Amino acid sequence: MYIVHVASECAPVAKVGGLADVIFGLSWEHAIRGHDVEIIVPKYDCMRYDHVWGMSVSHSDLWVPWFGGAIHCTVWFGFVHGRKVFFIDPHSNDNFFNRKTFYGCHDDVMRYAFFCKAALEFMLKSGKRPDIIHCHDWQTGLLPVLLAEVYQHNGMWGQRVCYTVHNFKHQGIFGRDILDATGLGRPDYYFSPAQLRDDNNAQVLNCMKGGIVYSNFVTTVSPKHAWEARHTPQGHGLGATLNTHQGKFGGVLNGVDYNTWNPELDGFLPCRYGIETLDDKYHNKDALRDRFWLYKSNKPIISYVGRLDDQKGLNLVCHAAHYALSRGAQFVLLGSPSNNAIYNQFAHLRNQLGQSVDCHIELGFNEELSHLIYSGSDMMVVPSVFEPCGLSQLIALRYGTVPIVRSVGGLADTVFDKDHAHADLSMRNGFTFNDLNNQGLESAMNRAISLYYDYPGHFRILMANGMRSDYSWNHPGTHYMNIYDLIRHK
Numbered sequence: 001m002y003i004v005h006v007a008s009e010c011a012p013v014a015k016v017g018g019l020a021d022v023i024f025g026l027s028w029e030h031a032i033r034g035h036d037v038e039i040i041v042p043k044y045d046c047m048r049y050d051h052v053w054g055m056s057v058s059h060s061d062l063w064v065p066w067f068g069g070a071i072h073c074t075v076w077f078g079f080v081h082g083r084k085v086f087f088i089d090p091h092s093n094d095n096f097f098n099r100k101t102f103y104g105c106h107d108d109v110m111r112y113a114f115f116c117k118a119a120l121e122f123m124l125k126s127g128k129r130p131d132i133i134h135c136h137d138w139q140t141g142l143l144p145v146l147l148a149e150v151y152q153h154n155g156m157w158g159q160r161v162c163y164t165v166h167n168f169k170h171q172g173i174f175g176r177d178i179l180d181a182t183g184l185g186r187p188d189y190y191f192s193p194a195q196l197r198d199d200n201n202a203q204v205l206n207c208m209k210g211g212i213v214y215s216n217f218v219t220t221v222s223p224k225h226a227w228e229a230r231h232t233p234q235g236h237g238l239g240a241t242l243n244t245h246q247g248k249f250g251g252v253l254n255g256v257d258y259n260t261w262n263p264e265l266d267g268f269l270p271c272r273y274g275i276e277t278l279d280d281k282y283h284n285k286d287a288l289r290d291r292f293w294l295y296k297s298n299k300p301i302i303s304y305v306g307r308l309d310d311q312k313g314l315n316l317v318c319h320a321a322h323y324a325l326s327r328g329a330q331f332v333l334l335g336s337p338s339n340n341a342i343y344n345q346f347a348h349l350r351n352q353l354g355q356s357v358d359c360h361i362e363l364g365f366n367e368e369l370s371h372l373i374y375s376g377s378d379m380m381v382v383p384s385v386f387e388p389c390g391l392s393q394l395i396a397l398r399y400g401t402v403p404i405v406r407s408v409g410g411l412a413d414t415v416f417d418k419d420h421a422h423a424d425l426s427m428r429n430g431f432t433f434n435d436l437n438n439q440g441l442e443s444a445m446n447r448a449i450s451l452y453y454d455y456p457g458h459f460r461i462l463m464a465n466g467m468r469s470d471y472s473w474n475h476p477g478t479h480y481m482n483i484y485d486l487i488r489h490k
Contacts, residue, residue: 172207288376
């Protein structure tokens, strides 16, 4: 099967969040099964070009219709750790992707509307006719619209679209100027509630809604989150549209790249280990304490690794630090604040706890350090407000680090409570809580810390259960192939 992923990110060359990891992992899973897989992303000036091999011009004279004229583009090709990637490079005064940033510009919707148009124009002019075009998040929501309304009439009539929503919070709101720019026109048609009109504001259009309405199948990144998006506020206003199109909507849990996240292979670790050599994990615990000058004792290390934004339950993250210390544990945080207010919040926490020999707060992101924390910690907290899939709990499980999570989204689909889960005992791998408050978090942390101290053998069973879990791209890869087969033959 010939599959093309169109996305705004691809790890590690253009990575902001988990979307980049999905493109990297899923494309490789399908490629090693023998399918022809390509990726199309913008050519940002802030990409990690050191991860692109053999960069060369694939298409030097691509003219993309735009606002009644056309913008000249070059399309580059290169290998990103074995993945075949095309990079769209527009040459215009708009400098769409020469901003020293990926997102956050006032004209982001216009930038990615152009990217959708350019990706289709490239496929059309270069003769590429994939069986499946897999689009991701709001940035590519207009691509299935353009394909159905324009490009299928110009020769691209056999392509099927799978559209994956990674985060419903950001949807790409726009006005009729994008219709004029892309050549879609017909504002009366697209402002219909059955088409692109935003469900909450009749004066604007919605990229993500376009992707849902026009795609052949829509997924989000866990089964639980698919239900939440339809039936709770986590759909951020798109619940009615999802219910209308429920027959082509489902959840597929993301995977983890076990070539990167595997304690038996991890080159960042002072000491590699597996289930049969689990005692070697504690050499990494010693190394983590040495790195942060933490006191060496029999205390458990509880950690948090990831972005610091409102989605992640930041007040609970702060409370977890205080509660861990009060219960005789150590606490380590590696977090990248999403804005200055959040930075100040955690800088204050660092100042509060910075003198403790049992706590370290590290603001920013460091890939090597994240591997050490996953391997050296005993437990990891993920108290998210919402979590479409979650990556940190999946990595923690692989490293024998017991997750303590709020039971939402992908967290509920992957972490099964030691005491209360309906799952078989061999599947139980962590601790969960439901209530978004300090008491809920404390209930789970208290049970985890008590088990660590009072029943270390039982705690070790949880560690091993987590390491045996298979959250690789194998199962998601199969699910997506089944979806592709379904829509190809409809």
